[in-house]
Amino acid sequence: MANFELTRKFVEELKVLIDKQDNEEVSRILDDLHPADIAELFEELNIDEAKYIYFLLDDDKAADVLIELDEYDRLRFLESLPSEVIARRFIDKMDSDDAADVISEFDPNRQQEVISYIEDANVAGDIVDLLNYDENTAGGLMAKELIKVKENWSIPTCLRSMRRQAENIDEVYYVYVVDNNGKLKGTLSLKKMLLSSTGKLVSDIYNPDVISVGVDTPAEEVSNIMDKYGLVALPVVDHVGRLAGRITIDDVVDFMREEAGKDYALASGITGDVEASDSIWLLTKARIPWLFIGLIGGLFGSRVVGSFGGILDLYPQLAFFMPLIAAMGGNVGIQSSAIVVQSIAAGTMGLASPIKKLLKEFSVAVLNASVLAGLAFVYNMLIGSQEALTLTVSGAMFSVIIFASIFGAVVPLFLNKIKIDPAVATGPFVTTLNDIIGMGIYLTIGTFFYNWLA
């Protein structure tokens, strides 16, 4: 199986084969594809074509494809199947974390029904356990499948037990060492097992320096810990320190991608994780809420500008620079909120106090504001603008940049303090408020200078 790239030609040829019901040739093609490729292919097929293909797959591959599908397609597909088929053909073939993810998408009655059809009581129990955890915690990310050995075992006992346990697990990254009460003691690396003589006990060779998280640890912290310490698997312990499960890097990478996508979307004024290939309706739904907020803000802003109608009547040239001042406030505000949001998410805020952080933001703002207001001043001098206009534009630009910088930094710091995701602060929210306040500052300064110099 080489790398596969989905092409329009491939999809069209396959559709012809499906149309001809050429089971043999379609099966041959599917054999060469990875489950992730088949999931990608599904997005290009209609539901009947997808079903035709799906029932040509063997159970293991079918279960793998199901996990790779996106939530929306998966639900649409499973809705048409009886609970018994879902339990026997799919859930039984999945790791406990994937099984719990899939089942959690059903309504509670369907969940019960599917679980009741799972044959192995241990598997069903594991899934029920996992369903209790919030999906954004370590408990929600972990799987129950892992290899554990007791610290007082000999290497041969250990190897025998590992062989038995390994049968149910896709990949073995670490072997966990527990005491007689099930408490996590450390890890046993496969490399150490390869290099050790068989006369030793597990307790002689295991590594007690193990990093673990609790079932309630937030997913974001899990992701930061695995990234910081470069881990491919992380054990999860319950409230009394017993080994409850393990999180693998692939689940965390998925989580990270989703989070990065969400933050980026929020900064760009999009709600939800949409892609260019989603439907027109989904795309519109993701975009209109922030535009609506922008509209309300903008209409309110028009009242603010309107309240300066007198000065605009007298000096309409003040209007020429309104878009510049509004844009500058918006841009500066996004910059400072983005830096704070990213640093909070990555856990790299450093140890300085909030006052120190704002003082720093203030210094950066003064530097930026001086340069830009200075350049605007030179520009207006060169084109021979009125004195009052020149002073207004530069004075307002200086004030707006400083205000917007501080405002852009304070909002996410404050939201984080009151436990709201600071990422919502970026994008249209900060921009819109900065627009309105910027216009107020600009026209107030304009009124002052024109009255003074007139």
Add this chain to the structure above:
Amino acid sequence: MANFELTRKFVEELKVLIDKQDNEEVSRILDDLHPADIAELFEELNIDEAKYIYFLLDDDKAADVLIELDEYDRLRFLESLPSEVIARRFIDKMDSDDAADVISEFDPNRQQEVISYIEDANVAGDIVDLLNYDENTAGGLMAKELIKVKENWSIPTCLRSMRRQAENIDEVYYVYVVDNNGKLKGTLSLKKMLLSSTGKLVSDIYNPDVISVGVDTPAEEVSNIMDKYGLVALPVVDHVGRLAGRITIDDVVDFMREEAGKDYALASGITGDVEASDSIWLLTKARIPWLFIGLIGGLFGSRVVGSFGGILDLYPQLAFFMPLIAAMGGNVGIQSSAIVVQSIAAGTMGLASPIKKLLKEFSVAVLNASVLAGLAFVYNMLIGSQEALTLTVSGAMFSVIIFASIFGAVVPLFLNKIKIDPAVATGPFVTTLNDIIGMGIYLTIGTFFYNWLA
């Protein structure tokens, strides 16, 4: 070693101990810390305190800490050390990919010097090889350390060789199978080794379905492949299919984080990957370029608005809604470019043709534009605005939303076509252009309606 959280108290107490030169107590504290924690601690210390701590660490840990430091701190630290110390104390203890990363940060003369002090000629050769690859390709991400076995070996031969090879490697995820010419044939899972009888050959049990990339594969594609197929390690082959190295998930996670951070920064108008804890100078430098572009754009915009000075003189109330129209164009443009940029980066654009993609964007835009222009119309009717103003605001909003949507989507698609990172299209660039064009559209429509209805 439990999870460690760096606190101000901890740093202050440690600084007191360093001041007292209490080697014993400081060493005791350092023993409990992970290299990544020590690197984090370094950011809170001055250079002398950092050096004091650094020379209390044993060589292996010192090398690990060095890799965890950010580029800027690492260079500053290494500058003060002789090349021989760098080669013997650090480079020799690192994996080849980390060693190559560290060395690549030096100037060419220093690179030569450090490499000449590396004792093991194989290690030096590997590093020189790796330095030839672009850091944004699979060759630049890969390490040379891996375990490979030949397909015609017996399991006992294979185990003996693996034991020998494993001594130089931190973690073993996969064992690669090659033929007599060194060509990659497949993988041997450690789980399979645990479960297999010793009478078999490697060729009986290895898995030939191996996904690999070439040394020139772009890092972004590497990251998408590892994510899509859920891989923790990916073999890299040279131009004739020989196994050249392997990429592990931790390196790709770092790359992904950096890329996500860069895209987010670009969308927010920040150049370079800055954090809130960086210096005032670095923060200003990262923020002023886009603000400067915004200034130029805004000044140019003031000329555009100025060219409509006549109509603004007559009807200054037109100015009230300028910030709303500008903001709406900016917001819509960012949304549509962000969706396209993210979909290109994630490889999820789907197979539709560019024309189809733009038609879809157009449909979304018409939906959004109708709703928002309709709401603005109702608002102006309710507050009893002049007929001409009501028609101008709604007409311009409709046009600007549609224009900005299409423009926001076309720019990144075009940049991607001509092989420029489409992420630069988002943020201030699209916003600024949309601002200017939006003002032009608004005032043109305003001129039309006021002339018609006056």
